[in-house]
Amino acid sequence: MRILASAILAGATLATTAPARAQTYDPNYPVCLHIFGRTPYYECRYTSLPQCNASASGRGAQCVINPYFAHAEEPAGYRRHRRLY
Template identity: 65%
Template sequence: MMLRILALIILAVVIVGKTAPAQAQTYDPAYPVCLQVYQGMVDYYFECRYTSIPQCQASASGRAAQCVVNPYYAKPVPRKKRRASKSHR
């Protein structure tokens, strides 16, 4: 009986160890356009590495995919001009 329980515990550990870890859907904030690639009815992932919709559409051609605007795109922040500071002596 004890051997059977040990075998079941080992089997459970092996099964849990073999399952792939869940990956969070990530959007790369460096690019404004993402390609949403479908692997099944509800299984998909994002490739955020496009600078325009036409560029993304060229990559999506012939694939089960669609181009979407990246909701997490971090627009470049314009640099403020630095004022030359005057030294007072």
């Protein structure tokens, strides 16, 4: 009887849980706003740090550089060297 009750309880628990949403960065914007709260999340829809900082002002938030920005360029002065043997 205990096994049956445990199985029903486990089944009900699994049936009522919702799948977790994966947090993703939007690769179209270079700056994201990291908002702190009950459920921290990122808003990646800013084109510059000053624009993001204006939105973050007075809130529990912080601006961060989007690590997945699709149009990122190589750092200035960076050159790949080919070795000729």
